Amino acid sequence: xxxxxxxxxxxxxxxxxxxxxPMSTPECPKQFIDxxxxxxxxxxxxxxxxxxxxEPENVWVVTSQRYADIVRQQLPEVPASNVLxxxxxxxxxxxxxxxxxxxxxMDPKANLVVAPSDHIVTDREEFRRVVTDALDFTQQGDxxxxxxxxxxRPETGYGYIQADLSSPSLRNKSVFxxxxxxxKPDLKLAQQYxxxxxYFWNSGIFVWNVNTIVNSLRIxxxxxSEIFEKLLxxxxxxxxxxxINVEFPKCKNISIDYAIxxxxxxxxxxxxxxxxxxxxxxxxxxTLANKDAxxxxxxxxxxxxxxTNGCMVHTTEERRVVIQGLKNCIVxxxxxxxxxxxxxxxxxxxxxxxx
Amino acid sequence: xxxxxxxxxxxxxxxxxxxxxPMSTPECPKQFIDxxxxxxxxxxxxxxxxxxxxEPENVWVVTSQRYADIVRQQLPEVPASNVLxxxxxxxxxxxxxxxxxxxxxMDPKANLVVAPSDHIVTDREEFRRVVTDALDFTQQGDxxxxxxxxxxRPETGYGYIQADLSSPSLRNKSVFxxxxxxxKPDLKLAQQYxxxxxYFWNSGIFVWNVNTIVNSLRIxxxxxSEIFEKLLxxxxxxxxxxxINVEFPKCKNISIDYAIxxxxxxxxxxxxxxxxxxxxxxxxxxTLANKDAxxxxxxxxxxxxxxTNGCMVHTTEERRVVIQGLKNCIVxxxxxxxxxxxxxxxxxxxxxxxx
Numbered sequence: 001x002x003x004x005x006x007x008x009x010x011x012x013x014x015x016x017x018x019x020x021x022p023m024s025t026p027e028c029p030k031q032f033i034d035x036x037x038x039x040x041x042x043x044x045x046x047x048x049x050x051x052x053x054x055e056p057e058n059v060w061v062v063t064s065q066r067y068a069d070i071v072r073q074q075l076p077e078v079p080a081s082n083v084l085x086x087x088x089x090x091x092x093x094x095x096x097x098x099x100x101x102x103x104x105x106m107d108p109k110a111n112l113v114v115a116p117s118d119h120i121v122t123d124r125e126e127f128r129r130v131v132t133d134a135l136d137f138t139q140q141g142d143x144x145x146x147x148x149x150x151x152x153r154p155e156t157g158y159g160y161i162q163a164d165l166s167s168p169s170l171r172n173k174s175v176f177x178x179x180x181x182x183x184k185p186d187l188k189l190a191q192q193y194x195x196x197x198x199y200f201w202n203s204g205i206f207v208w209n210v211n212t213i214v215n216s217l218r219i220x221x222x223x224x225s226e227i228f229e230k231l232l233x234x235x236x237x238x239x240x241x242x243x244i245n246v247e248f249p250k251c252k253n254i255s256i257d258y259a260i261x262x263x264x265x266x267x268x269x270x271x272x273x274x275x276x277x278x279x280x281x282x283x284x285x286x287t288l289a290n291k292d293a294x295x296x297x298x299x300x301x302x303x304x305x306x307x308t309n310g311c312m313v314h315t316t317e318e319r320r321v322v323i324q325g326l327k328n329c330i331v332x333x334x335x336x337x338x339x340x341x342x343x344x345x346x347x348x349x350x351x352x353x354x355x
Numbered sequence: 356x357x358x359x360x361x362x363x364x365x366x367x368x369x370x371x372x373x374x375x376x377p378m379s380t381p382e383c384p385k386q387f388i389d390x391x392x393x394x395x396x397x398x399x400x401x402x403x404x405x406x407x408x409x410e411p412e413n414v415w416v417v418t419s420q421r422y423a424d425i426v427r428q429q430l431p432e433v434p435a436s437n438v439l440x441x442x443x444x445x446x447x448x449x450x451x452x453x454x455x456x457x458x459x460x461m462d463p464k465a466n467l468v469v470a471p472s473d474h475i476v477t478d479r480e481e482f483r484r485v486v487t488d489a490l491d492f493t494q495q496g497d498x499x500x501x502x503x504x505x506x507x508r509p510e511t512g513y514g515y516i517q518a519d520l521s522s523p524s525l526r527n528k529s530v531f532x533x534x535x536x537x538x539k540p541d542l543k544l545a546q547q548y549x550x551x552x553x554y555f556w557n558s559g560i561f562v563w564n565v566n567t568i569v570n571s572l573r574i575x576x577x578x579x580s581e582i583f584e585k586l587l588x589x590x591x592x593x594x595x596x597x598x599i600n601v602e603f604p605k606c607k608n609i610s611i612d613y614a615i616x617x618x619x620x621x622x623x624x625x626x627x628x629x630x631x632x633x634x635x636x637x638x639x640x641x642t643l644a645n646k647d648a649x650x651x652x653x654x655x656x657x658x659x660x661x662x663t664n665g666c667m668v669h670t671t672e673e674r675r676v677v678i679q680g681l682k683n684c685i686v687x688x689x690x691x692x693x694x695x696x697x698x699x700x701x702x703x704x705x706x707x708x709x710x
Contacts, residue, residue, distance in 0.1 A: 022675075304710060306696075306703075315693070320377075322707045324696035325684070333693065338670070340686065340695065341661075341679035348661075352677045355659060 006109045007135055008210075009054040010099050013043055013063040013071065013117035014086055019280060019346070021353040022337035023314050031117035032070045035279065035314075036289055037299035042118040044074055049124045053131055054113070060103065061117075062086060062095045081236065087245040093217075093259035094224055094251035098244070100213040101228035105235040110210040111139045114256075119203070120288060122275025130272040134207040137172050137270075144216070144261065145175060145207040148200025148269040149276045154190035157280050159183055159202040159257075163269045178267040181257060200271055204278070206256070212266070221259045224251050282330045282346045286312045312343065361464045362490055363565075364409040365454050368398055368418040368426065368472035369441055374635055374701070376708040377692035378669050386472035387425045390634065390669075391644055392654030397473040399429055404479045408486055409468070415458065416472075417441060417450045436591065442600040448614035449579055449606035453599070455568040456583035460590040465565040466494045469611075474558070475643055477630025485627040489562040492527050492625075499571070499616065500530060500562040503555025503624040504631045509545035512635050514538055514557040514612075518624045533622040536612060555626055559633070561611070567621070576614045579606050637685050637701045641667045667698065 017030035024030040031042045040048065047059055056077045063071055065085045072080060084099055096114060103110045113131055121127045134145045148161045160182040169175040181202065185193060193199035208216075217225035227247050234240055261267060279285050289297035289312070296305055300315035306324040314332040315321050323331060330346060332339045339349070372385035379385040386397045395403065402414055411432040418426055420440040427435060439454055451469060458465045468486055476482045489500045503516045515537040524530040536557065540548060548554035563571075572580035582602050589595050616622060634640050644652035644667070651660055655670035661679040669687040670676050678686060685701060687694045694704070 304707065306707075307700075318691055320692040322692075322694045322696070322710075324700055324703070324707075326695060329680070331693075331695065336673055337675040337677075338686075338688065338693065339677045340681060341677070345662075345679055348679065352659065352661075352679075355677075 004053070004055065005058075006107060006111050006139070007054045008058040008060060008103055008107070008110045008112045009047075009050045010096070010103075010112055010114045011043065011046055011059070011061045011117045012092060012095055012114065013061050013067065014089060014095065015116075015118065017118065018350050018353055020282065020285075020332075021349055022334045022339050023332045025334065025337075027066075028070065029067075029118075030279075032067065032074060035285060035299070036120075037314075041074055042120075043071070045121075046115060046117050046119070047075055047078070049121055049127055050113070050131070053128055053135070057082070058107075058110075060084065060099050062099050064089065085241065085244070086248060088249050090248065090251045090253045092256040093221055093254045094227075094248060096213065096256050097217050097221065097224045097228045097251075098248065100210055100217065101225075101232065102235050104210045104214055105232050108210065111135050112208060112210060112213065114206045114208075116204045116278070118279065119205075120275070120277040120279050122277075122288075124274075126272070126274040130270065130274060131205075131207070133172065133174070134270050137169070137175055137268075138208050138212065140171065142212050142215070143175075143208065143266045143268055144212060144264060145268045145270050146178065146261070147203045147205040147207070147276075148271045149203050150271055150273045151194045151199065151201050154187060154194050155201065156184055156187055156190050157284075158278060160185065160190075160193050161200045161202050161269050163198045163200060163271065165198050169268065172270075175268045175270050178269050181262050200269060201276075203272075203276055206261070207270075216260045216264050220263050221252075221254070224254075224259070227251060282312050282332075282349075283343055286310075286343070310343070359408070359410065360413075361462060361466050361494070362409045363413040363415060363458055363462070363465050363467045364402070364405045365451070365458075365467055365469045366398065366401055366414070366416045366472045367447060367450055367469065368416050368422065369444060369450065370471075370473065372473065373705050373708055375637065375640075375687075376704055377689045377694050378687045380689065380692075382421075383425065384422075384473075385634075387422065387429060390640060390654070391475075392669075396429055397475075398426070400476075401470060401472050401474070402430055402433070404476055404482055405468070405486070408483055408490070412437070413462075413465075415439065415454050417454050419444065440596065440599070441603060443604050445603065445606045445608045447611040448576055448609045449582075449603060451568065451611050452572050452576065452579045452583045452606075453603065455565055455572065456580075456587065457590050459565045459569055460587050463565065466490050467563060467565060467568065469561045469563075471559045471633070473634065474560075475630070475632040475634050477632075477643070479629075481627070482629040485625065485629060486560075486562065488527065488529070489625050492524070492530055492623075493562050493564050493567065495526065497567050497570070498530075498563065498621045498623050499567060499619060500623045500625050501533065501616070502558045502560040502562070503626045504558050505626055505628045506549045506554065506556050509542060509549050510556065511539055511542055511545050512639075513633060515540065515545075515548050516555045516557050516624050518553045518555060518626065520553050524623065527625075530623045530625050533624050536617050555624060556631075558627075558631055561616070562625075571615045571619050575618050576607075576609070579609075579614070582606060637667050637687075637704075638698055641665075641698070665698070 017024045059078045060082045062084045162179040163176040286297045295310040298313045303321045308326045310328040372379040415437045417439045517534040518531040641652045650665040653668045658676045663681045665683040
């Protein structure tokens with residue numbers, strides 16, 4: 001068993017999620033919203049599901065400076081010094097490099113789960129079992145473990161991981177080497193993928209120990225790694241933010257997938273099935289949400305529906321909403337914005353938001 | 356010509372208009388709303404169209420106490436002492452009795468137009484011509500003149516006036532005796548009415564001089580008339596409101612139509628055509644409003660429509676609204692309420708409001 005005291009959770013929470021506008025806005029994006037109406041926001045649910053796996057003082061959040069107050073407010077149990085603030089957006093590689101060096105400065109034996117802040121997991125118990133198993137694996141050696149989701153449909157909205165199922169790890173028979181990472185496929189390709197057993201959805205959740213991370217960075221992204229290694233003396237001091245504000249923008253804008261995962265040798269996938277969803281669209285949200293007998297998913301305290309089917313209604317608590325005669329529509333409102341559109345046209349939302 | 360100095364306008368503004376919910380609410384009903392997005396509310400447009408016919412100091416508003424502040428704010432040109440406040444709702448007969456005795460106490464030669472506060476008139480010039488003609492008629496004698504609108508469709512939402520076209524008044528050939536008042540008909544009856552020339556829509560606009568009013572009240576509604584005649588000594592004094600609060604609730608709840616118009620002898624109708632509408636429904640509103648090429652009527656500063664036809668959108672100024680894929684719907688929002696429904700189902704709005 002992994003020693004829980006060295007387990008760390010890194011939540012990447014810098015996204016500006018535009019697909020759920022107007023519920024999600026640049027001022028308060030998706031990860032900070034109670035999308036499903038459960039009483040907990042996405043980032044809160046993310047922390048919740050690691051309870052018992054990672055101690056609260058080992059939870060780290062990397063986010064944009066503009067979201068600092070929201071994070072502190074929504075996650076009071078996370079120490080303020082564990083909320084790392086990016087002065088600008090540089091994709092995931094600089095984000096992970098910063099937090100990895102920062103954690104290493106405090107806990108050289110740290111073992112990390114890196115996770116997005118806005119995903120859904122419905123089977124929390126199975127999730128904990130899988131993550132604990134993966135942490136156990138990475139604690140014992142130099143490995144990057146990605147969690148691969150067993151696909152249930154030819155989804156074109158996710159990337160895929162191709163596993164080499166022929167040779168499971170000797171240390172853990174449910175861990176396999178990655179053959180390749182696949183970009184989001186078109187429908188035809190996705191259909192081919194799901195017919196074969198070795199393809200899994202890329203959940204964006206990685207498990208590795210801190211030495212594996214910094215060594216990988218030194219090899220594959222040395223110019224990024226140097227920036228954060230150089231700052232070792234000032235981590236945890238009052239100068240940290242000031243120096244980060246100067247140094248962070250110098251980083252190349254690159255994802256951890258391109259910078260490391262697709263290049264490194266010790267890349268593994270642990271297939272899993274814990275009701276995962278990267279809720280990227282209103283359509284996927286309505287699939288997961290509780291629905292009434294007419295197939296409507298409603299978030300809001302005072303919503304009355306008449307002659308209405310297959311609609312997704314998302315409104316703020318205090319608002320009274322009466323809807324009659326709508327079919328397969330999105331009705332979402334927040335602050336001073338109201339959106340009504342057909343679910344089938346939701347890919348246009350981003351354009352409307354920017355119009 | 357009538358002497359303009361004795362012309363008075365009485366605006367009845369006590370209605371709580373529930374058919375336009377949520378745009379119209381008991382806190383701020385229809386007459387105080389800029390329904391058409393012109394920058395003027397219904398009651399303001401009502402005053403506007405009498406400009407040049409009635410002096411501002413002769414404009415009277417009878418409304419509920421709860422709307423006193425709204426009236427003063429929307430009609431700053433009307434003297435505060437001309438805003439008469441009903442302590443409770445008693446229909447139109449007590450309302451008109453109060454204001455008639457009140458005006459008579461100041462101007463025994465007063466000549467009055469009594470008008471609702473929430474109607475539409477599109478041809479203001481013709482309106483002024485007709486009203487001036489009617490005032491001229493009632494100044495010269497004991498007559499109650501109703502304005503009868505030439506019907507353009509078999510409307511079942513209006514009452515009708517049957518005129519005796521065979522004998523125009525000797526004093527004014529465009530004024531006729533009323534044969535009878537007709538309640539809102541069903542469609543079949545309405546179709547019969549409009550095939551015959553002697554039926555007109557009852558606009559609810561009456562013209563009569565103040566002595567005709569008080570004499571009619573004394574004859575046909577003596578118990579109401581006495582209440583307000585008794586108060587003659589205190590009109591215009593600081594005691595007025597206090598006494599009205601005590602006496603007004605004693606009045607019978609009855610409309611001026613039942614109390615007087617249907618009983619009196621000297622009842623006339625002046626047929627007219629000045630683009631009148633008693634905008635009782637969203638459907639009639641969309642008929643009158645300016646529409647885009649897709650037949651949408653939009654009130655709101657920041658509304659974007661895509662693939663949307665025949666819709667009525669009414670929103671507050673500061674709100675951003677994006678609508679895609681709606682047909683023949685009402686989208687209305689105000690304060691913390693949002694209504695979306697099919698135009699064909701608008702008769703259910705009142706139920707939803709009360710639900």
